[in-house]
Amino acid sequence: MTAHTQVRNVEIRFDRVTKVFSRDNRSYSEDFRAVDDISLDIHSGDIVALLGKTGCGKSTMFNMIAGLIDPTEGKVQVAGRDPFREFDSFRGKIAVVFQNDRLLPWRTAIDNVELGLEMLDVPKQKRHEVAQHWLTKLGLAGHEHDYPYALSGGMRQRVSIARAFATDANLLLCDEPFSALDEMTGQRLREEFANLVRENKKTAVFITHSIAEALQLGDRIVVLKKPAKIAYETRLSPDTSPEEKERIRERIREVLAG
């Protein structure tokens, strides 16, 4: 593989990235090192789980990929560009699924799904068709004109997943999207979500504190540990045996506990 091809295939690159939240920021009583000298490449088509306990820096990494915060040192690149400084140029290229559905309560399900397409100035008829397609795909046909309050938690999260897929963004960022759901609904949605990501050849980065979720969804698991370092990393494939998964589960437990 040539160097050029390698660069092209890297969707997200963390190059010796450190993020320190200054105590000047009122939220912190002293300087807080959220991410410490992390280097990581995520390739196109990967489904990467950033796994760790609360405060290990996974949300900070997530926000840096989303372009919401800037690294203190080092460089974050998405598709070869800086997501913070070139924020607007990523319009329609990054979609986010949040921990809770974050549906706009004054919009119906279909209007919520159309939101990202509105930002891209897609004509009304076209965005309606796309939104309808994704709602149907996620099993919400017949609920297009329901307001969020009339939908169950699982249905609302499906709408938010439809909203993320509707923009056809290359990169999906997911912030513990299934953690607020009951076990059965979460399990089913995780499967559907992983299938959709693979079917549509997206790159997905999701943060989670659940080892089971990371093992179920991820092609690659990156375990972060305080003080915000990569403590363990592994790859999974469809051929990974249950025994091997169990071994990985134990290893992750040891890393997180140690």
Add this chain to the structure above:
Amino acid sequence: MNGVEVFARRAGMIIIPFVFLALVWQALSLVMPPYTFPPIPDIASRTASILVDWTQFSDVLATVARILAGLTGAFVFGALLASFMVRLPAIDQLLSPVLSFFQGIPALSWVVFAIIWFQGTETRIFFIMVVTTLPAFTFQVVDALRGMQKDLIEMVQSFRPSRWKMLKVMVLPAIFPEILTSWKVNLGNSSRVVVVAELVGATDGIGYQLMQQQQLFDMAGAIAWTMQIVFFVIVVQQIIALIEASALGYRAISERAL
């Protein structure tokens, strides 16, 4: 109980207190001089004559126009101030005490200031209307902007909207309920202030007509003109209620009352 019965019961509950009031007034009119407690039929006929006689009704319209112009001016100016106050803490620190100070100044004082500062009647009344309702509008819009859900703002920002799109899809719908409430509150205030403003210097309008009735010692006329402004407030409140019912239908309604 069917729908007609419910409606009749509610209508009865609204009407009965007024019937009681009218009966008490009518009883007093039998024992008191007519210039203090004129009979109800006299008041009713004077009230109706204002509504059907264009020369008199034009005075009602003049007052209505002043109220609406004043409220619109105060709302537009207040919304602008509020947006600056929310974005720039220095402006907030500068304006909040000034607006609080303004709130303590009686409407009649503003009438005196307006007479000293301005020449034209309409300019004076517009100034009084704006300055007396501006603080409430500004504070209400500030509260509405600050009360927007941060997680929804972040969600919309993740789609990288332009400033205009952010305003359209997030800010305006989020603050709309509070804006309607602010109009309801200020409508009542302004209907009281406009009469005071028209008492001094105006040559038409309900306030001017009230002054005429006072000089003629015509109680029936004074009440008939007062009723015009009460009708106006009720009509506009009902219009706002209709807008609320239509635009805020997305809100979940609990079957159990608070």
